[in-house]
Amino acid sequence: MLDFKKEDIATILVRYNVAMEKALTPDEAAEQLYPKDALFKAVAKAIYEGEEDDVIEALDACLKSGKDPIKLIDEALLPGMAVVSNLYDQGIIFLPNVMMSADAMLEGIDYCKTKTKEVPKSKGTIVCHVAEGDVHDIGKNIVAALLRADGFSVVDLGRDVPVDEVVAAAAKEKPVMITGTALMTTTMYAFKEVNDKLVEKGLKIPFACGGGAVNQEFVESYSLGVYGEEASEAAKFANYILKNGADIGKMRNEFHYH
Ligand code: B12
Known part of the structure; x- marks a missing residue:
């Protein structure tokens, strides 16, 4: 029998808390990992969702605000894919999600490349x-x-x-x-x-x-x-x-x- 006077009720509550955290939905877990910047977050979220059109739309919003198309690869597209890899490693999402997200990210990289002004001479x-x-x-x-x-x-x-x-x-x-x-x-x-x-x-x-x-x-x-x-x-x-x-x-x- 629990003696509530002797037991530290806070530790019992912490345990329930842990159980609740584990019960996060994939969307909630992703929400905790997105970049803080709202524009980058929209790109990352579209990658997580595997929505190629939304990736392009979110990238357009970044470009309109003056972001550099090539820097967006490092700042928004790869962090988006990192969210997906992280959730996959934790067993929160599954292989088809990873593959759809990878396609959406690669589409985004191609799009960013079409938006650079200078066509650089090949380095090699x-x-x-x-x-x-x-x-x-x-x-x-x-x-x-x-x-x-x-x-x-x-x-x-x-x-x-x-x-x-x-x-x-x-x-x-x-x-x-x-x-x-x-x-x-x-x-x-x-x-x-x-x-x-x-x-x-x-x-x-x-x-x-x-x-x-x-x-x-x-x-x-x-x-x-x-x-x-x-x-x-x-x-x-x-x-x-x-x-x-x-x-x-x-x-x-x-x-x-x-
Ligand atoms: C996706 C996947 C598949 C897909 C592949 C689709 C595709 N087009 O690639 C499909 C379903 C086809 C598949 C098939 C199989 N798979 Co598979 N698969 C995976 C899975 C889940 C993810 C791999 C992945 O894409 N990761 C994400 C990418 C981005 O990671 P990455 O390639 O490592 O690249 C990163 C870095 O390594 C780095 N990098 C990569 N290359 C380079 C190069 C340079 C120069 C640099 C600098 C960096 C770099 O950059 C990336 C990130 O920045 C892994 C599990 C896992 N956790 O890895 C199993 C896994 C690789 N598969 C496995 C197996 C066994 C198979 C099958 C044999 C299954 C079967 N029984 O049929 C077949 C293989 C058939 C074959 N002959 O190849 C095993 C391999 C076990 C082993 N150690 O040998 C794994 C580890 C699963 C497991 N735990 O058992 N698979």
């Missing part, structure tokens, strides 16, 4: 791909979109790309950098094969790798590998190479995580 070519055997291309699409937004020409080889195709594209395009994405522990070893064949052909091109399956230790186990956690880092790597040259050791020091 980057070859992007998803590892052989792996169909997970959402992350790669974000990487490619952000590289394009930053002024690079992207040769997007797609997903489940045979090792030899990556090497052939590298030989043909002589890119500033190659990117690889792998989300499965069974497919990430294709990166080592790509690396070894590139080295064999004397193509010492930085090979930026990311995706849920890989980590820094794995990527740095092959000579050209530079690990990236977030899609936005790909453009930082490429800009670094343009400025400082393709020194893999220096890049690993500059972009170290732990």
